[in-house]
Amino acid sequence: MIISLNRHRNIIDFALSSLMRRKMKNFSLLAVYTLIVFVIASLLFFVHALKREAALVLADSPDMVVQRLMAGRQDLIPAAYAEKIRSIPGVSTVTPRLWGYYYDPIFGANYTLMVPAKPTIEPGSILVGAEVSRNQRVGVGDMVAFRTSAHTPLLLTVKGIYPAASNLVAADLIIMSAADFQAMFNFPETLATDLAVTVANPREQATIAAKVVEALPDARPILKSEILRTYDSIFDWRGGMMVVILSAAVLSFVIFAWDKATGLSAEERREIGILKSIGWETADVLFLKFWEGIAISLSAFLLGGILAYGHVFFFSATLFEHALKGWAVLYPRFRLVPAVDGFHLTVLFFLTVLPYTAATIVPAWLAATTDPDAAMRS
Amino acid sequence: MRKSDQFLFFTAFIGILFVLMLLSSRLGQEAANAGLRERARLARELMLTDLCLFTEARYTRHPSMADLHSAFQDHPFSLEHFPSGSFISPPARYER
Numbered sequence: 001m002i003i004s005l006n007r008h009r010n011i012i013d014f015a016l017s018s019l020m021r022r023k024m025k026n027f028s029l030l031a032v033y034t035l036i037v038f039v040i041a042s043l044l045f046f047v048h049a050l051k052r053e054a055a056l057v058l059a060d061s062p063d064m065v066v067q068r069l070m071a072g073r074q075d076l077i078p079a080a081y082a083e084k085i086r087s088i089p090g091v092s093t094v095t096p097r098l099w100g101y102y103y104d105p106i107f108g109a110n111y112t113l114m115v116p117a118k119p120t121i122e123p124g125s126i127l128v129g130a131e132v133s134r135n136q137r138v139g140v141g142d143m144v145a146f147r148t149s150a151h152t153p154l155l156l157t158v159k160g161i162y163p164a165a166s167n168l169v170a171a172d173l174i175i176m177s178a179a180d181f182q183a184m185f186n187f188p189e190t191l192a193t194d195l196a197v198t199v200a201n202p203r204e205q206a207t208i209a210a211k212v213v214e215a216l217p218d219a220r221p222i223l224k225s226e227i228l229r230t231y232d233s234i235f236d237w238r239g240g241m242m243v244v245i246l247s248a249a250v251l252s253f254v255i256f257a258w259d260k261a262t263g264l265s266a267e268e269r270r271e272i273g274i275l276k277s278i279g280w281e282t283a284d285v286l287f288l289k290f291w292e293g294i295a296i297s298l299s300a301f302l303l304g305g306i307l308a309y310g311h312v313f314f315f316s317a318t319l320f321e322h323a324l325k326g327w328a329v330l331y332p333r334f335r336l337v338p339a340v341d342g343f344h345l346t347v348l349f350f351l352t353v354l355p356y357t358a359a360t361i362v363p364a365w366l367a368a369t370t371d372p373d374a375a376m377r378s
Numbered sequence: 379m380r381k382s383d384q385f386l387f388f389t390a391f392i393g394i395l396f397v398l399m400l401l402s403s404r405l406g407q408e409a410a411n412a413g414l415r416e417r418a419r420l421a422r423e424l425m426l427t428d429l430c431l432f433t434e435a436r437y438t439r440h441p442s443m444a445d446l447h448s449a450f451q452d453h454p455f456s457l458e459h460f461p462s463g464s465f466i467s468p469p470a471r472y473e474r
Binding site: 061097162234298330 | 380381382383385386388389392393395396399400402403407410411413414416417418420421422423424425426427428429430431432433434435436438439440441442443445460461462464465466
């Protein structure tokens, strides 16, 4: 056991000396390799944590949201529809939701305006998300001027600001009373944006959705399962930017493996010939190449994984910010709850460490099984 | 110290860091879940249906409430104008 350990320590000593002889090449290889693992791991961590967060946060979203479609687009829904839906057996509650968007022409940002189901805010006051407060440069007690649909100013007082920890759901929210919402958009009192429906038995949701469409042919029910599925398919690997990032990373690995698998340099071939001629066995040469491959690929995998974890969970995935922000002025800065999927890491390990190590060993095996004299002369 | 020992110590060190990273993601859950529960409470009270990820267009702000062909608003194979539209797949029932 100790002899075997010492043998491997000697081989590792030689492998590291061999790598250090081509210091620049191997350090740059390690840096690029780490960078690729870092990008892929960051993406995997970010997407997994976000999907998990979406599933947990939206678990209590309405069982069903009923919209009204008009000429293929969503239209305001009459509050009278609520009565018809309420009369369907199995429906517990139907709550009209009032919400919409407000474009701020001064700061160029889009906000989501919403009226809470329970009247928790009095007319003339608003609650705002942390990013709205930052964007508008307002604090509690300040007044904000909005422009109504009639182009008249509407002054509202900030009564509270949601903490930055709520950014993932409330960054761009402005919560106001129904009276202010209706005054702002000249919104008819008999209409709502959509209806939130609660169903007593979750297994009856699809049946009730069918009954809603039967009773109200212009209605479009959206089930909670569809809402959750939307976030399950977000950042799908087939999405445009994901394909670009993943294919760039896979191509880089192909180039690495190709560089290694196409054979050894004349210098490396001569080195193997000399080692064989001074008494090294083929197994020793293969161990040498194995340790050379491991020193690069395992270090890159571990370093890339650790850096990706820090990037996503401590620095809020700042490198992805520009891609995620797009044309938006208001970008929610949020910290995800750390969650790492062991399966993803295992796949990443098998995709990064094993092919590179194998591509290092195979050409060395071909060179080590030839005559040392021929290897030295080649 | 021999080079092999330096390498083995370094690998062991980053290996332990890596394992600690995996463990901390599990151990830190309880503290982090308090914030998560708060977000879930807010979503329940306000009857929210979407996360605030992309505010650039209405169909990327509320993808689950968007028109049927969003994020391909104009027609199913149109080029997407907003960058975040490329992160969002069409609804599952329209995938082929």
